[in-house]
Amino acid sequence: MPEPRTFRDEPVSFVRRSGRMSEAQERAFAELSPRYLLEVPRDVAWTSVHPEARLxxxxxxGRDGRxxxxxxxxxxxAIVHAASTRPDDDFLAVEVFRAGLARTMLDADKAGAVNLRLIEANAPEVLSTYLPEGRAEEVWIFFPDPWHKKRHTKRRxxxxxxxxxxxxxxxxxxTLRLATDWEDYALQMRxxxxxxxxxxxxFDGDWAERFDGRVMTAFERKGIAKGREIRDLAYRKVSKG
Known part of the structure; x- marks a missing residue:
């Protein structure tokens, strides 16, 4: 008999919550998804990506941009601001929370960001199989869930x-760009x-300069108000040969 399929090999870095969306968000998801949200073949889980699927x-x-x-x-x-101010580049947002995806689509529509696409999926699966190898010029990871309880850090x-x-x-x-307001996570990342x-x-020194393409958000202000220092990092993939 064939081996039973594994649900996932590693713990995911999120808990899928079914938070309620506003009427505007529900409407945005229905009306704007055909324009912005990529339809991805799934594997075992709803947020998974079939290993044979390719973007x-x-x-x-409609072009071969960055x-x-x-x-x-x-x-x-961050990504709507970037997409609306950098029309010559292409942007892909990876997120699992539908309310966030809906808000992103609403704002992208208002900003006329036609160079933005979204995917509702587990990020490592997008990076490891769905994206063409060597295709992304930059990957951004801003304020990922810190999973600050010791027993949960394996989910980072x-x-x-x-x-x-x-x-x-x-x-x-x-370039891989990162930012977090949790010191121990920043140290782990580094x-x-x-x-x-x-x-x-x-970057030089202990931490990178604040990435000027990362707009200040209410989330970041909240961390600062609680006395947490924002730390940025940036790493370059070394070219082969």
Whole structure:
């Protein structure tokens, strides 16, 4: 008999919540999804990506532009701002919470961001199989869930093994940008990326300068108000050859 299929090999970095959406968000999801949300073949779980599914950026965006991917785009503030101010680049937002996806689509529609697409999926699966190898110029991970309780830290997105997943999706010379307001997670990120083959620091000193493409959000202000320092990191994928 065939071996039973594994639900997932590793713990995911999120808990899928079924939070209620407003009427506007429900309407946005129904009306704007055909324009913005990618239809992805699923594997075992609803947020999974079938391992044989592949994105064709040129077909999806109608051109062969630079691709920037944001992991855990939340309400979409950073990526909508970037997409609306950088029309020559293409942007992909990866998020699992529907309310955030709906808000992102609403704001993208208002901003006329035609160069933005969204995917409702588990990020490592998007990076490891769905994106063409070496296609992304940048990958952004801003304020990922810190899973600050010690028993939950194994769920953190940035942990040993994850850099190899990102490296597959990044072009040679491409940049991984990160930010968090949790000091211990920032230290873990830096330790993991410093030790990762194929990456080098794209900053001097202890921390990177604040990425000017990351707009200030209510979430970031809340962290600052609680006395937490925002720490940025940036790593470059070392080109082969």
């Amino acid at each position: 064709d950026p040129a077909a999806e965006y 691709l920037i991917v944001e992991i855990g785009s939340g309400q979409g503030h 997105l940035v942990r040993p093994g994850f850099p190899q997943t990102v490296a597959r999706a990044l072009a040679g010379g491409g 330790e993991v990326l410093d030790a990762a083959p194929g990456f080098e620091r794209a």
